[in-house]
Amino acid sequence: IVARRGVLANVIKSVTVPTASVNEEEDEDEPERVLFCLLPNNPIRRFFIWLGNQPIFDVVVYTAIMASCAFLMITPPYSDLPDQPPLVAFETMDFWNSVFTFVFIVEFLIRVMSQGLLLTKNAYLQSGWNIMDSVVLLFAIIEETGIMAEGGIAKVFRLARALRPLRLMKRNQGMRVVIDALISTLAPVAYVILFSTFTFLVFSLIGMGLFGGKMYRCTSPVAD
Numbered sequence: 001i002v003a004r005r006g007v008l009a010n011v012i013k014s015v016t017v018p019t020a021s022v023n024e025e026e027d028e029d030e031p032e033r034v035l036f037c038l039l040p041n042n043p044i045r046r047f048f049i050w051l052g053n054q055p056i057f058d059v060v061v062y063t064a065i066m067a068s069c070a071f072l073m074i075t076p077p078y079s080d081l082p083d084q085p086p087l088v089a090f091e092t093m094d095f096w097n098s099v100f101t102f103v104f105i106v107e108f109l110i111r112v113m114s115q116g117l118l119l120t121k122n123a124y125l126q127s128g129w130n131i132m133d134s135v136v137l138l139f140a141i142i143e144e145t146g147i148m149a150e151g152g153i154a155k156v157f158r159l160a161r162a163l164r165p166l167r168l169m170k171r172n173q174g175m176r177v178v179i180d181a182l183i184s185t186l187a188p189v190a191y192v193i194l195f196s197t198f199t200f201l202v203f204s205l206i207g208m209g210l211f212g213g214k215m216y217r218c219t220s221p222v223a224d
Contacts, residue, residue, distance in 0.1 A: 034116045035113075060103060061171075064104065065171075069168070072162075074087045111124045
């Protein structure tokens with residue numbers, strides 16, 4: 001009887017599924033929620049997914065990015081430069097910059113509502129390129145609202161306009177591969193620079209020890 005009880009206990013242990021694995025399976029089976037409330041079959045989320053997959057949506061975003069870069073190239077650094085009228089009136093440029101910022105905000109909302117912001121599997125902020133895009137958008141919103149329109153910090157936000165062309169790199173797979181490759185080589189390049197600096201330092205100390213105080217004047221008779 002004791003032997004049978006031992007065999008039965010071993011069978012129960014082998015059949016029993018650990019609690020942790022059960023919880024993991026339940027987590028995997030549970031559908032992801034966007035913003036903690038929108039399930040994949042939610043009509044609102046499905047509408048944003050449909051809207052983000054429309055070709056016209058990508059065309060509008062591409063056009064806004066290219067037009068904002070074009071306005072960035074023709075915008076003068078100051079509005080009171082003498083004898084240098086702008087190609088486009090400042091009021092017109094301000095209006096279109098507001099339109100471009102609105103388009104980028106709509107794009108951000110569509111991506112977040114369809115993919116999630118941070119905690120989902122394909123969340124928007126899981127990608128470094130999307131984080132960069134969000135930072136550029138944040139700078140544009142601050143500039144449009146005029147929260148920091150005065151002081152030295154305002155120049156920093158105006159300089160952030162130079163980051164707008166990076167949006168095109170984000171949407172070009174070839175450019176993204178090149179940039180990712182360059183970023184991945186930064187660590188080895190840092191080691192090379194450190195080694196070169198150490199080597200130059202050693203030879204400079206040797207040179208100072210050998211030639212220090214001996215080459216401060218010319219000894220050639222034809223030298224002036």
